[in-house]
Amino acid sequence: MRDRVVVVAGPGRVELVEQDAGDLREGTFRVETLYSGVSAGTELSYVKGTNPYLNVTWNADLGLFQPGEASTPYPVTRLGYMQVGRVVESRTPAAAVGTVGAMTYGHRSGHLADPLAERFVALPDDLDPLLGVYVAHMGPICANGLLHAAADLYGADVRSLGDGVRGRRVAVVGSGVVALLTALLARRHGAASVVVVDPTPARRGIATALGLETLDPGSGDPAVVLKTRWQHAAGDRGADVVFQCRGQSWALQLALRLLRPQGTVIDLAFYQAGADAVRFGEEFHHNGLSLRCAQIGRVPRGLAPTWDRERLSAETVELLRQYGDLIRKHLVTAVVPLDEAPTVLTELAERRRSELQVVLTG
Numbered sequence: 407m408r409d410r411v412v413v414v415a416g417p418g419r420v421e422l423v424e425q426d427a428g429d430l431r432e433g434t435f436r437v438e439t440l441y442s443g444v445s446a447g448t449e450l451s452y453v454k455g456t457n458p459y460l461n462v463t464w465n466a467d468l469g470l471f472q473p474g475e476a477s478t479p480y481p482v483t484r485l486g487y488m489q490v491g492r493v494v495e496s497r498t499p500a501a502a503v504g505t506v507g508a509m510t511y512g513h514r515s516g517h518l519a520d521p522l523a524e525r526f527v528a529l530p531d532d533l534d535p536l537l538g539v540y541v542a543h544m545g546p547i548c549a550n551g552l553l554h555a556a557a558d559l560y561g562a563d564v565r566s567l568g569d570g571v572r573g574r575r576v577a578v579v580g581s582g583v584v585a586l587l588t589a590l591l592a593r594r595h596g597a598a599s600v601v602v603v604d605p606t607p608a609r610r611g612i613a614t615a616l617g618l619e620t621l622d623p624g625s626g627d628p629a630v631v632l633k634t635r636w637q638h639a640a641g642d643r644g645a646d647v648v649f650q651c652r653g654q655s656w657a658l659q660l661a662l663r664l665l666r667p668q669g670t671v672i673d674l675a676f677y678q679a680g681a682d683a684v685r686f687g688e689e690f691h692h693n694g695l696s697l698r699c700a701q702i703g704r705v706p707r708g709l710a711p712t713w714d715r716e717r718l719s720a721e722t723v724e725l726l727r728q729y730g731d732l733i734r735k736h737l738v739t740a741v742v743p744l745d746e747a748p749t750v751l752t753e754l755a756e757r758r759r760s761e762l763q764v765v766l767t768g
Contacts, residue, residue, distance in 0.1 A: 412513035412747045414482040417455035418755065420748040428518040435501040435519050435526075437491030439768030442513045442744065443539030445488060446582065446754060446761075447653060447676045452482045453755040456678040484512040490529070490538040491517060491768075501526055508541035508719070513747055515768050527719050534734055536741070537726045539765060540587065545722025546715055547702045548587040551674045552595065553713055554700040555647045558670045562708030567721050568595030570647060575599045575636045577628075577645040579661045580652030581609035581620070583737060583763050584674050588649045589618050590729050591721075599636070601645075603628045603660065604652070612762060615736045616729070629663040642666055650675055655683035662689045662697075670696040740764045 407427040415421050430436055451457035458464075463474035487510040493501045500521035501507070508527040511517040519526065529538045555570025566572075576597040578589045581604035593600045602613040603621045610620040621628040633643040644666035650658055653675040661671045662684070689695065705713045726733065739762045742750055747766050753759035 410515040414452045416480045420751045433498050435496035438516045439491050441490040441536050442766040443488030444764040450755045486513040487543045488539040508538045510543050546718035549718040549721045551700045554672045557706035572596035574646035577648045577664045578602045579650045579657045581613045585651035612736045653677045655681035667693040673699050738763045
């Protein structure tokens with residue numbers, strides 16, 4: 407048995423190759439891929455050659471990038487983290503044959519899994535399995551952003567994902583998948599206002615279709631607009647919290663300008679080119695602002711025992727139950743066969759094709 411696997415052989419070179427699927431062993435199970443979502447930021451960085459793992463060594467013990475051999479050299483054989491598969495063989499009670507679940511094993515037609523080493527999140531029957539691409543990893547990334555906002559207020563005493571946004575004024579910079587799911591989570595959890603700020607008309611149109619308010623930074627300074635609208639006290643205007651979801655330096659600079667004094671930017675972006683244009687001597691310094699990086703590799707300090715990945719996946723399922731029809735209609739802009747993955751990924755990386763969410767079918 408062989409699986410078809412998407413491999414990045416080098417910059418701009420995406421291939422579909424066949425690999426041995428492996429033998430089913432005691433304690434393992436095999437899935438056939440139903441859907442595989444493309445993460446445009448992380449995955450395209452490997453196609454473009456801009457991911458830091460391609461050029462330097464990541465020292466996990468020190469938490470530093472250092473000169474040396476690439477931590478992830480070409481060919482990149484595991485690309486993607488948004489998979490939905492159906493169990494077709496099993497020698498473990500952890501995954502019954504026929505169960506559909508979310509996993510993170512990369513773009514491939516099938517996968518041999520070990521439940522002791524990998525997460526398998528069984529999807530409820532009332533959820534569109536295509537939307538399951540968000541359950542194992544992408545949705546938890548966004549939920550973790552809200553968790554960081556909650557921890558900014560309550561430390562380790564976070565009881566609800568809404569603790570950082572409920573009754574508060576929230577701005578979201580960017581309108582990609584991470585930004586829009588984060589904005590919907592904030593609205594679901596009781597934010598008083600949620601405004602999405604992005605310069606791309608088509609992306610703002612999708613946000614509007616999801617029922618979100620938007621601002622165009624090209625049609626006036628959104629910091630002036632929101633600080634005029636959102637007054638807390640004399641000399642205290644702006645967003646309570648900003649979720650920064652676009653990996654460009656101008657977006658981080660804008661996020662800082664949107665905040666009220668002593669507010670916090672929760673940063674979910676991946677700055678492939680760095681952030682040289684961020685001017686920390688201006689609003690960041692004068693307004694006493696905070697910047698917190700929220701990455702799915704860790705939840706806020708002290709919350710790991712109560713807010714693990716399973717709980718963040720459960721929060722994602724509830725979000726999809728509430729907004730699933732809208733997300734399926736407006737976020738998923740292309741569903742294409744796995745065989746077309748090399749062409750689609752190359753076109754996206756070269757900006758010859760524009761999509762919000764591409765889903766590959768097994």
